[in-house]
Every structure is written in structure tokens, then in C-alpha cells.
Amino acid sequence: MPSENPAKKDSYPLVCYACGALNRVPQGAALSDGKCGKCSKPLATRKPIDIDSAIFERLLTHDKGRYVIDIWAPWCGPCRMMAPSYEQAAEALADHIRLFKLNSDTHQDVSARLGIRGIPTLIAYQGGREIAKQAGAQTGDGLMQWIRAALKP
Numbered sequence: 523m524p525s526e527n528p529a530k531k532d533s534y535p536l537v538c539y540a541c542g543a544l545n546r547v548p549q550g551a552a553l554s555d556g557k558c559g560k561c562s563k564p565l566a567t568r569k570p571i572d573i574d575s576a577i578f579e580r581l582l583t584h585d586k587g588r589y590v591i592d593i594w595a596p597w598c599g600p601c602r603m604m605a606p607s608y609e610q611a612a613e614a615l616a617d618h619i620r621l622f623k624l625n626s627d628t629h630q631d632v633s634a635r636l637g638i639r640g641i642p643t644l645i646a647y648q649g650g651r652e653i654a655k656q657a658g659a660q661t662g663d664g665l666m667q668w669i670r671a672a673l674k675p
């Protein structure tokens with residue numbers, strides 16, 4: 523038999539939010555069960571994860587998984603209004619979709635690059651591509667439905 527690694531075909535690269543290392547994850551595997559091969563942090567958590575522009579750059583360049591980023595700022599009322607719903611969504615979706623937050627005050631380079639005009643802005647990514655983008659706060663079921671509709675399995 524020719525030597526072939528079938529696992530490789532059915533896996534995809536996922537960037538660790540903590541150290542930026544690339545991990546290969548089997549399709550359909552629960553992310554919250556996996557750990558980073560480099561830093562041993564879980565691949566996903568049940569809470570939104572704050573990331574910086576360096577990690578976001580790694581995600582945009584290398585990550586083929588499903589994730590959402592919330593561009594927000596501490597002074598923004600609608601951002602704070604959406605935060606509890608975003609936390610609930612992270613809790614519910616952690617096995618397959620990672621929810622990130624990026625502070626637009628401390629990482630203005632990212633806001634400029636993405637052409638963010640108002641916050642909060644949510645952007646959903648899958649397979650290395652931007653799938654959906656939404657400006658303005660969403661809460662409760664509306665937020666969950668938006669994420670599920672954007673990032674189908």
C-alpha cells in the first residue's frame with residue numbers, strides 16, 4: 523500500500539489564541555476537548571477570548587476553522603449591552619465555533635484595515651474567508667441565530 527495519511531485530509535489548521543501556534547484539528551472534533559500542541563491551552567473556551575492584533579493576523583492568514591470576532595471598545599454602550607449575549611453564545615457554541623473579542627481602542631490598526639466604521643461590529647470567518655459582517659449590537663436569540671446562519675457546519 524502507498525503510504526498515505528488519511529487523517530491529514532480530514533483535518534484543518536487552527537491557530538491557538540494564546541500562543542499563535544498552528545494545530546491540526548480533525549474535522550468535526552469538539553474544540554473544547556483539544557489542547558494546543560505547543561502551549562497546552564485548550565483550543566476553545568466557553569467564554570469569549572480577548573485577542574490582540576498579532577493573533578488576529580495569524581487567524582486571518584492561517585486559520586481554516588470557524589470563528590467570530592467582536593470589534594468593540596470599553597466606552598461603547600451597545601458593545602456592553604451585547605456582551606452578556608456574546609458570552610452566552612460562546613458558552614453554547616464553544617465545541618465548534620470560537621468567539622473572540624478585539625478592543626478597537628488598543629488595536630486601531632485592525633479597525634483601520636478592516637474598514638470598521640462603527641462598533642460593535644461582528645465578523646464571521648470560515649475556511650479562511652470572511653463569511654458575514656454585521657454592524658450594531660445584537661442580543662439574545664438574534665445573536666445566536668446570526669452566528670449559526672453565518673457559520674453552518
Ligand SMILES: [Zn+2]
Pocket residue numbers: 538539540541542543558559560561562563
Ligand atoms: Zn498555544
